Amino acid sequence: MWHRISNLVVKDLQQFLRDRVLLIFVLVGPTFQLVMMGQATATDIKHLPTAIVDGDRSSDSRALIVALDTLDELDVTHYLDTEEQAGALLDKGEVTSVVLIPSGFAESLGSPSERATVQFLVDGSNILGAYAAVSAGQGAIARMGSEIAVERLRSVGATDNRVPALDLRTTTRFNEEMNHSFYLLPSQLSLIVLIVTLLVSSMGIVRERERGTLEQLMVTPLRRIELIVAKATLPTLVALVDFLAMLAIAVWIFGVPIRGSLVLLLAVTLVFIIVQQTWGLVISALSATQQQAVLLIFMTGILSVAFSGYLVAAENMPTLMRWASKLFPISHYLTMLRAIMLKGATIADIGLQLFALLLLGIASLTISVRSFRKQLG
């Protein structure tokens, strides 16, 4: 029995290594995409172009401009005379934000009973740029304000803070620097494992059918279960190799930590790959040509991404979607992946998800063996 299986596995492996295009797609594509994605999300947003309309031209207004320009996020690129000119630059997208300092700014700052006004206009069409500009600009102006507040309080003789106050101290666990790539790279990892598993497993069978060699396999002494095991070996190997390559990139290039056990991480990944293969079997039963299979994989991929918590964590979805997401193996896998890598979760912490994944696996295995039997029968 093992001899028959290994023969088929070796043949599949040779065929796979000969198919250059599939090889590039499956091995180079994912790592390329991961690197690009990491680069796009790992660095903070910096150097947003900013225009200044300084109606005051005082030492105070210049101090504010310097404070804004020294921020990493903002670069002062234009000095303008009117708000209209600034509006035109925002329209063209040449600046992301505009700071309007009205005349009389220094005067208001000088008298303790007055408040000085600063207007800050932000281009909201790129949402992440807008958020970065708003928080950086607001922070810098507020810092200048609190320095002046200290002076004012001192000048009126206030010694203690007479206003009740609450101080909110924040501790961010698991990702102290709030690195976006820590969230996105595990997402991408799970998606690629999914796509590669589906692609290699269903292509292997559909291609045999297209060429008519599946019938030939049927008349050999190979039993059905042997055929399924043999056909599952190559996709498992390829997906694991992909996973390890991408894990290495995520850890060594982008510094994503693995705080839990590597063995547990690999074990969970292996379970996920095997469960997802049964979906590949169903897809191969449904499609007559390779092109149809690709289309079905693409749709499955998009749905899996939407429901997996790729960008929006499942717990933040509307109720109906949250329940639907539980039917996709990838949602449980991704939760476990993040928990093991970032939170150092042990098997006890992820027991519930692992159980759900196994349950889904048994269900889809039953369906896929049925559909496979039908397509052969």
Added chain:
Amino acid sequence: MVFISPAFTLVMLSYLFTWDVEHFSLGIFDQDRSSLSRQYIAALSEDGTITFDEDVASSARVDELLVSGRVQGVLVLPPGLMERVNGGETGEIQAILDGTNPGAVSQMLGHIQGRTERFVAALSSLPEDAQALYAPIDIRMRVWYNANLSTLHSMVPGLIAVVMCMPAFSIATSLTREKELGTLEGLYATPVGGADLLLGKLAAYLSCGVASALPVMVVATLWFGVPFRGSVLLFLLATADFLLGVLCLSLLLASFLSSQQAATVIMFLVLFIPSMFLSGLIDPVDRTSFSAQLQANFLPTTHYITMSRGIFLKGVGLRELWPQLLMLAAMGVGYLLVTIKLFRKKLG
């Protein structure tokens, strides 16, 4: 299929790339158990955005909840909080948040901070002159074009550019298909020259692509409620211009390739993935990095995203967008001329 699929893909992608979080589940570790702490908790959970689902009794439990992911954070109110605050001192509150999802954390923090500030303001009822003392600068923040900072309004017009790359995939596979089937040689023998063949294909896919922009616009405005402030005609012109650039680029790439599979892979690596990450769709392109600028400007998608966001959100016209239009047209014509030349050479 070609007509509807961009609109369908736009719907799916838009849900993917939306990260407005509507609900946060927190744990509360109230060590004070005073009327003030209860008021504060009620003020935070008032509108249902934040709910306190776990009552925590010990620090060890905080860890457990965060690791298992049952809550996204825990708020710790220390003992003696009410005494301190009523005595004119600053009370300290600690928020321990799960940082695995930084986007959600910043939004959650914004919510908690906003509610806390309002709670404190209600406690103190600051008089007018005191405000001048404590907050001497009045910052008036105004976000143009997208006043509520809605992720959807920003992402949908950008993602249109990604889905409009789909006709480029089709034209590349169609050209390589002819090569696979060997019908390209057959066409060479007829009076239809290489240039005519390419122009014919280009015209077919260009008109198909422009037509598919209409359902895309309907989805964006009616389904997602994105405002459309500019001119429809200009948007269609911009789309045609973009398609010219991107279709000619894919014809050029396809002329080097011989199989449909290869065409799909190359288009994916050269066009689709960079369009997502290097085009300014997500992060703005870094102004100071030469390589980032070069890559972004070389991608037709970058220019189309600028125009799409400009027409949808800013309502700008030809006066603002002519540089992008010109750039795309130049790209299209340039790629086309090179492709035709390559074809002639093969024939000769």
